[in-house]
Each structure stands twice: as C-alpha cells, then as structure tokens.
Amino acid sequence: MTFKRQNILVIGFAIAALFSCKEGKQGGSELAEIDQVSYNFHIRPILSDKCFACHGPDANKREADLRLDVEEAAFAALKENPNKFAVVPGKPDESEVFHRIISEDPGELMPPAESNLKLSDNEIAIIKKWIEQGAKYEPHWAFVKAEKAEVPSQSDWGTNQIDKFTFKKMKEMGLEPNPEAESYELIKRASLDLTGLPPSPEMLERFGDFSGQNSYEDLLDGLLEQDAYGEKLAILWMDISRYADSYGYQDDNIRTQWPFRDWVIHAFNNNLPYDQFLTWQIAGDLLPEATKEQILATAFNRNHKYTEEGGVIPEEYRIEYVLDKTNTFSKGILGITMECAQCHDHKYDPFSQKEYYEFFAFFNNTPEKGFEGDVSRSKPAKTPILFVDQGDLDGILDFINYQDTTQLSISVMGELEGEDARSTFILDRGVYDAPSTEVFPSTPESILEFPENLPKNRLGLAQWATSRDNPLTARVFVNLIWQEIFGTGIVKSAGDFGMQGDLPSHPELLDWLAVDFMENGWDIKRLYKQILSSATYKQSAHISKDHLAVDPANIYLARAPRMRLPAENVQDLVLASSGLLVEKVGGPSVKGYQPEGIWEAASSGRGVLATYVQDKGESLYRRGLYNFIKLTVPPPKAIIFDSSNRDRCEISRGRTNTPLQALVMMNDPMVLEASRVLAGKLWEKYSDSDEAINEAFVRILCRPMKSEEKDLLEGYFEDQLARFESHQDQVQATLEVGDYPLEQEDINPQTAALMQVIVSLYNLEETITKI
Known part of the structure; x- marks a missing residue:
C-alpha cells in the first residue's frame, strides 16, 4: 500500500469516526443513528465477532475457502459456485452473505446454529446498508500510520488541544463539561497521579488557591521532579515487564532482578525518551560500545x-x-495478541504462523538455556549474566541502591554469533520438537514491513518499533498513560489494538497525541504535564443525572473519573499519611506483614523461600512497589486489591470492590499500626482532640473537614475514650500492633481512642479513591 493511499484512508477513518456508536461499543450502533456506515467502526466488529473464526485469516480453520476479512476475497466469485459472490457492492440482494444471514433454512443460515452465534436484527440491517453504500473496506485503523488530525476549532472551553477533541465529543453526545474541581481536589489528584503519594498538609496549604508563584503549573513541575514520580510510573512497567523476585514453577527460588527495577525508576526520573527507553531494554547489549547500564536494561x-x-x-x-x-x-509494546499465532494463523488479525515465528526469531538467538542443571544449587541469576561490582555502583550504575559489599548478578540478554548462531523454524502446532520450515527475522507486513536497511537482530527490531512509520508503538504508550490517568484508555482494550479489541472512543485525539509525542522527542514527562494541564483533567468528579443517563462509564469525559487507587498506592497512602513511610528509592524487595502459613502451604520446601521470613525495621515501611513478589504466592493483600500476579505481561488491571478489601483495611496490621503511630504523634503535637482529629483528617482525606464530619468524628472519639477509660485492660491490647516501637507514654485511653478514629478514616471509601 502506498503512503498516499494510507493517508487517504486515515482521512476516511477520521470521517468515519464521526459516526461511531454512541455507547462506544463495537457494532452497537442503532441503524437510525448511522448516515455513513464505516467498515472499521460498524462492520468489522460484527464480522470479527461472528464470522472471522470460519472466514478470517486462519487458513486451517477457513470454511468454503471464503475470506471476509479482505476485500479481494469477499468480492471474488465463490469457488463452490462461480456464478455467485459473497459481497456485491451496492447490491445486497445479489450478495450471498446477505442471503445467508437472513435465511430461515438452518442448513444455509450463517452463522450456523452450532456456533452459538447469532446476528441481531440491527446488525443485519447495518450490514445491508453497508453493502448498499458500496461495501467499502478499510485497513484496520491501528495498522495505518498515525497522522495528526486537524484540531477542532469550534470550542469556547478548554486550555489546550486535548480539550478541543474531548469537548467536540461531549457536544455530539449532548453533554456539558463539569466545572473545575476545587484546588485541594486537584492537588490530591495530581499528587496521586504523578507520585502515587497523598499531598502533605504543608503542600495543601502552600498551593492553596494556586495563586502567585504557587500555581498549578508549579505544582505539576514540582511533582514531576520528585523521585516518587519514577516509583509511581515504575508500577506500570513492572506489570508490563512481568517483574518478580522469584523464578516461578515448583521450586520458585529467589533471583536478583531488582537492579532492573532500580534502572526503570532511574530512567523515568531522568526522563529518558521513550524510544531510547525501549531500545535499551530490547537491545541495549547490541548498541555500539554498550555500557553496563544499557546491558542492565x-x-x-x-x-x-x-x-x-x-x-x-x-x-x-x-x-x-x-x-x-x-x-x-507484542502485547506490552505493540498492543497486539500475536501469541494467538503460535500454533496456527491468527483467527482474527492478519498475522500468519509464519510471521509469528519470523518475529520469534529476533529473540531466538540468545545463549540462554532452558535448564542450567544442579537442582541442589539455585543461582540468583541465569546465563547470560551481568555482574555488578563496587566500581560500577560508584560509577555508571550509581543509581542501584545496594549496601552490601558482595557482587550482584542479573540475568540479561546476549547474542549468539557466527557458527553458534541459532536457526529458527516454524513449530508445527507450536510444539517445541516439531520444527518445519526455516524462517528468518522479520515483522508482520500488516503492521509495517521490516526495512531492508535495518539489521535483522533485536537492535533492528527496536529501530523498527520506534520508527515514525510504525503505527502502534506511540499509540499504545500514550493510551497506557491515558489509562493510568483516567482509568480507561482511549482504547479500552489497552493490550489489544487488533480486530477483537475495542475501538478508540476519541480516535483523532489518540492519533494527535501519538504523533505529538513522537514529534516532541518521545518525552514522557511532557506528555504527563500536557494531559494534567488540560481542562478535561481538571474537571470536578461530580456525577449528574445527565452523566448517568447518557454516559455512565464516562467514555466522553464530561467529568473527572472516580477510581480506586492501585494496590501499591493504597499501602503508600497509609504509610505516607501516618508518617511511617521510608522514602528510600530502590534496593532489594522487602517482606512485610503477611498471614502465617501461606508460603509454606504452596512451597516445595526447597530453597531460601520455602519459609516466609518477615523483614524488620525500616523495610516494613517501604513503598508498595518494593513488596517481595514470589510468583507462586503473590502478596495476598496486593492481590485482594487487584494487583498483577506478574507471571506474564499485563498492561491493564481490573478494579473491584469486594468485602475482602474492607476486611483488609479494618484488620491489616499495617493499617492498625499506622493509625496507632499517627495517634501518638498527634498527641505529642496537640493537647486538644479537636486539633488532633482535624490534622488526621487533612493528612488522610487531603481536604478540609466539614462541620457535620467534625461533629461525627469528635462524638466517635468521645465514645471510644469512654470505652477505654472504663475498660483499661483493652488499651494496651489495642495499641500493641505492628513492630514500630510503642512508647510507654502512649499507652493510654486517649491514644487508643484517637487510633480508632484514624482507623475509621482509613476505612472511608474516599480515602483510597482518586476523585
């Protein structure tokens, strides 16, 4: 396909987007609402769901030798009946597809009854109208090079280009944007989004109403410069890179990949451009005169x-x-499900099994072994290994937080060369010992043909992925950042931009952001600031009746989202607001409080991880990012709050609201300990319960307390104080929780009563919700 043809199709895609379904779902539009039927937005989703399994890209499962996913095959004469055609543009009555989907004969009806699939009357009507309008096919939107759409001009609302796009969609839906949130709401929201930590009372007071030198822009700049920024964003990348502290499988012993996590935090904090960030991770060892930092990546x-x-x-x-x-x-960087082609041609996307193994070939030439032998001696890193000594820690790898004097070892990539280079074959049915045809490194043509001038190794693959012509890499990443901020990406299925994935809610905005990101040096901090500076982001989260009636899922962003904090940041908020958080960046993972017996019940009994040994001291008060992750037994509290179990690449987490989560917040030793410690610190500072409760509220909720809340909390304090004063035996039992030292002077009814008030504040839904 020529670039000229692609550009025309991009324009057509943008026009088609204007007629996308009002609920933002694939194929869900009512026919009366569609003037011009779009193949991308209306037809492909129906065919992909109902037809492509038998009439799609997978030649091995194709019925009647008929393909409906490509124009040439759909318009060609049927092989079983050369006088008939599956689709005749402009003539549904002469199109065999239309006859089959409306047939009342069970032997002719498509999809067949045994498939348990059925087209709705509305879907049939849309297909008929599409054929009547000429049955125009379009290449899948995500596989066309992104171009900057024209920024909508008719808008009297907003602060930057993002708002022009979102406002246009709001108006199309009959929605009006919410007013701007209160300053304290924006301070908390931005702090949680950029650092994963709540703002301190001092920060809330300093920025107040965003006047003078303490403007909203100053707030964003300051947050982006904090080390906590890299820690917050690293959570996303640990899910993508399937980071864990053990090897998995049965023995599941310890390994030392945590210096990679230190590097990711360092790279984000130093704003390493995303194209370089990817290149170093994919092929840092193949760069000219590669440094140890690039190899570590x-x-x-x-x-x-x-x-x-x-x-x-x-x-x-x-x-x-x-x-x-x-x-x-393929999933984390390109947002596609290529793994479906391991055993056969992809059923929905245009990836053949041959193309899968050509892609596989880029990673098949490393000296890594499947098993290193000597089961009695587990090693912390597997071949190839990067050894890090004290000289490295004092030099180029000074960002690694390691206090020990012993040498570190990390599993990294390497490349076989010359006679040792490994050949790659298509594996019949994906089985390791069934090689068939030999293939060579290449990329799926439907995404972007691999240029002849690039080396056919991982470095060439990195250059292909970060090429301006690659249609996926920038789109996928800006969508991930959008998902981090708004809870749902512009493409909801962030890991699947293919045929079965969700359509973008704002396609022109997605492309505009992707191109703008590339044009501005793949600058991640700039992208964050750009989104957080928009009026779209700064709206109130108030939900009106119109919102619930027209857009309950907030697809069109006429309000700010309300969403539960990630598991790690729930822990961070509790520790930070109580004053317990140890703000040390990086270093080995830590083992916090955990119910007894969980590891032992799931362990084979071998290795240093057979028994759970809880850490002591400051290790108990590190950020959730640093929690030790054993693959066979992930941290139970984090899993209850929907964290990834890290056994494979994940780029989206679910969000649930369960009784187990409430039980954790009411009974977790960390929450109870934080409440006890904060209560003690507040009594050291104040002699009056009103002032102590007020500061606790501001620390935890990050906003002023309302008068009715004040009365309620003070009444609860008095009730608890009376209980403890009349039951002195309960005081010490209540306060003796956690390893943080309990001072003798804190063992009194006042501290125990204030502790209960603080526990109740941590258990408010608002506390662990970004609003």
Missing part, C-alpha cells in the same frame, strides 16, 4: 519464569522463554 527480556526442576527437557523450556519474550514485546 535488557533484563526486561529475562524477567520470565524459569524452571529449576530436575528431569525437564531443556529445549522445551528454552522455547517457552523465547515465546514469553515474543509475547511480552
């Missing part, structure tokens, strides 16, 4: 599970590791 590829079980077949597991690298790259 390639640990991204080696975070997969690794077996240490005796009796395994090494080649079987080596192939598993290469598959994992391939699938992580």
Whole structure:
C-alpha cells in the first residue's frame, strides 16, 4: 500500500469516526443513528465477532475457502459456485452473505446454529446498508500510520488541544463539561497521579488557591521532579515487564532482578525518551560500545519464569522463554495478541504462523538455556549474566541502591554469533520438537514491513518499533498513560489494538497525541504535564443525572473519573499519611506483614523461600512497589486489591470492590499500626482532640473537614475514650500492633481512642479513591 493511499484512508477513518456508536461499543450502533456506515467502526466488529473464526485469516480453520476479512476475497466469485459472490457492492440482494444471514433454512443460515452465534436484527440491517453504500473496506485503523488530525476549532472551553477533541465529543453526545474541581481536589489528584503519594498538609496549604508563584503549573513541575514520580510510573512497567523476585514453577527460588527495577525508576526520573527507553531494554547489549547500564536494561527480556526442576527437557523450556519474550514485546509494546499465532494463523488479525515465528526469531538467538542443571544449587541469576561490582555502583550504575559489599548478578540478554548462531523454524502446532520450515527475522507486513536497511537482530527490531512509520508503538504508550490517568484508555482494550479489541472512543485525539509525542522527542514527562494541564483533567468528579443517563462509564469525559487507587498506592497512602513511610528509592524487595502459613502451604520446601521470613525495621515501611513478589504466592493483600500476579505481561488491571478489601483495611496490621503511630504523634503535637482529629483528617482525606464530619468524628472519639477509660485492660491490647516501637507514654485511653478514629478514616471509601 502506498503512503498516499494510507493517508487517504486515515482521512476516511477520521470521517468515519464521526459516526461511531454512541455507547462506544463495537457494532452497537442503532441503524437510525448511522448516515455513513464505516467498515472499521460498524462492520468489522460484527464480522470479527461472528464470522472471522470460519472466514478470517486462519487458513486451517477457513470454511468454503471464503475470506471476509479482505476485500479481494469477499468480492471474488465463490469457488463452490462461480456464478455467485459473497459481497456485491451496492447490491445486497445479489450478495450471498446477505442471503445467508437472513435465511430461515438452518442448513444455509450463517452463522450456523452450532456456533452459538447469532446476528441481531440491527446488525443485519447495518450490514445491508453497508453493502448498499458500496461495501467499502478499510485497513484496520491501528495498522495505518498515525497522522495528526486537524484540531477542532469550534470550542469556547478548554486550555489546550486535548480539550478541543474531548469537548467536540461531549457536544455530539449532548453533554456539558463539569466545572473545575476545587484546588485541594486537584492537588490530591495530581499528587496521586504523578507520585502515587497523598499531598502533605504543608503542600495543601502552600498551593492553596494556586495563586502567585504557587500555581498549578508549579505544582505539576514540582511533582514531576520528585523521585516518587519514577516509583509511581515504575508500577506500570513492572506489570508490563512481568517483574518478580522469584523464578516461578515448583521450586520458585529467589533471583536478583531488582537492579532492573532500580534502572526503570532511574530512567523515568531522568526522563529518558521513550524510544531510547525501549531500545535499551530490547537491545541495549547490541548498541555500539554498550555500557553496563544499557546491558542492565535488557533484563526486561529475562524477567520470565524459569524452571529449576530436575528431569525437564531443556529445549522445551528454552522455547517457552523465547515465546514469553515474543509475547511480552507484542502485547506490552505493540498492543497486539500475536501469541494467538503460535500454533496456527491468527483467527482474527492478519498475522500468519509464519510471521509469528519470523518475529520469534529476533529473540531466538540468545545463549540462554532452558535448564542450567544442579537442582541442589539455585543461582540468583541465569546465563547470560551481568555482574555488578563496587566500581560500577560508584560509577555508571550509581543509581542501584545496594549496601552490601558482595557482587550482584542479573540475568540479561546476549547474542549468539557466527557458527553458534541459532536457526529458527516454524513449530508445527507450536510444539517445541516439531520444527518445519526455516524462517528468518522479520515483522508482520500488516503492521509495517521490516526495512531492508535495518539489521535483522533485536537492535533492528527496536529501530523498527520506534520508527515514525510504525503505527502502534506511540499509540499504545500514550493510551497506557491515558489509562493510568483516567482509568480507561482511549482504547479500552489497552493490550489489544487488533480486530477483537475495542475501538478508540476519541480516535483523532489518540492519533494527535501519538504523533505529538513522537514529534516532541518521545518525552514522557511532557506528555504527563500536557494531559494534567488540560481542562478535561481538571474537571470536578461530580456525577449528574445527565452523566448517568447518557454516559455512565464516562467514555466522553464530561467529568473527572472516580477510581480506586492501585494496590501499591493504597499501602503508600497509609504509610505516607501516618508518617511511617521510608522514602528510600530502590534496593532489594522487602517482606512485610503477611498471614502465617501461606508460603509454606504452596512451597516445595526447597530453597531460601520455602519459609516466609518477615523483614524488620525500616523495610516494613517501604513503598508498595518494593513488596517481595514470589510468583507462586503473590502478596495476598496486593492481590485482594487487584494487583498483577506478574507471571506474564499485563498492561491493564481490573478494579473491584469486594468485602475482602474492607476486611483488609479494618484488620491489616499495617493499617492498625499506622493509625496507632499517627495517634501518638498527634498527641505529642496537640493537647486538644479537636486539633488532633482535624490534622488526621487533612493528612488522610487531603481536604478540609466539614462541620457535620467534625461533629461525627469528635462524638466517635468521645465514645471510644469512654470505652477505654472504663475498660483499661483493652488499651494496651489495642495499641500493641505492628513492630514500630510503642512508647510507654502512649499507652493510654486517649491514644487508643484517637487510633480508632484514624482507623475509621482509613476505612472511608474516599480515602483510597482518586476523585
């Protein structure tokens, strides 16, 4: 396809987007609402759901040798009946597809009854209208090079270009934007989004009404410069890179990949451009005169599970590791489900099994082994290994937080060369010992043909991925950042930009942001500031009846979202607001409070992780990012709050509201300990319960207390004080929670009563919700 043809199709896509469904769902439009039927927005979703399994890209499962996913095949004469055609543009009555979907004969009806699929009357009507309008096919929107759409001009609302796009959609839906949120709401919101930490009372007071030198822009700039910014964003990247502190599988022993996490935090805080950030992780070892930092970044590829079980077949597991690298790259960086083509041609997307193994070939030439032997001696890193000594820690790797004097070892990438280079074959049905046709490194043509001038190795793959012509990489990343901020991406299915994925709610905005991101040096901090500076972001989260009636899911952003904090940031908020948080950046993972017996019940009984040994001292008060993750037994509290279990690449987390979460907040030793410690500190500062409760409220809720809330909390304090004064035996039992030292002077009814008030504040839904 020529670039001229692509540009025309991009314009057509933008026009078609104007007629996208009002509920933002695939194929969900009512026919009366559609003037011009779009293949991308209206037809492809229907065909993908109901037809492509039998009439799509997978040649092995194709029925009647008929493809409906490509124009040439759909318009061609049917092989079983050369006088008939599946689709005749402009003539539904002569189109066999239309006859089959309206047939009352069970032998002719499509989809067949045994498929358990059925077209609705509205879907049939849309297909008929599409054929009547000429049955125009379009390339899948996500596989067309992104171009900057023209910024809508008719808008009297907003502060930057983002608002022009969102306001246009709001007006189309009959919605009006919310007024701007209160300053204290914006301070808390921005602080949570950029650092994962609540604003301190001092920050709330300093920025107040955003006057003078303490403007909203100053707030954003200050937050972006905090080390906590890199820690917050690193949570997303740990999910994508499937970071864990153990190897997984049965023995599940310890490994030392945490220096990679230190590097990710360092890279984000130093605003390493995203194209370089990717290149170093994909192929840092192949860069000219590669530094140890660039080689360390390639640990991204080696975070997969690794077996240490005796009796395994090494080649079987080596192939598993290469598959994992391939699938992580395709999902986390390109936002596509290429793993579906491991065993056969993809059923929905235009990726053949041959193309999958050509992609696989980029990662198949590393000296990594499937099994390293000697099951009695687990090593903290597997071949290839990067060794880090004190000289590195004092030099180029000074961002690694390591206090020990012993040498560190990290699993990284390497490349086989010359006679040792490994050949790659298509694996029949995806089985490791069934090689068939030899293939060579390449990329799916439907995304972007691999240029002849690039090296056919991981460095060439990185250059292909970060090319201005690549239609996916920038789109996927800006969508991820949008998801981080608004809870849902412009493309809801952030890990699937393919045929089965969700359509973008604001396609022109997505493309505009992607191109703007590339044009401005792949600058991540700039992207964050750009979004957080928009009027769209700064709206109140108040929900009106119109919002609920027209847009309950907030697809069109006429209000700010309300959403639960990520699991790690729930912990961070409790520790930070209580004053317990240890703000040390990086270093080995830590083992906090955990119910007894969980590890032991799931462990094989071998290795240093067979028994759970809780850490002591400041390690108990680190950010949630640093929680030790054992793959076979992920941290239970984090899992209850919907964190990733890290056994594979994940780029979206679910958000639930369950009784278990409430039980955690009411009974977790960390929450109770934080409440006790904060109560003690407040009594050291104040002699009056009113002032103590007020500061506790501001620390935890990050806003002024209302008069009715004040009366309620003070009444609760008096009730609890009376209880403890009349039951002195309960005071010490209540306060003795957690490892933080309990001072003798704090063992009194006043501290115990204030502790109960603070526990109640931590258990408010508002506390752990970004509003």
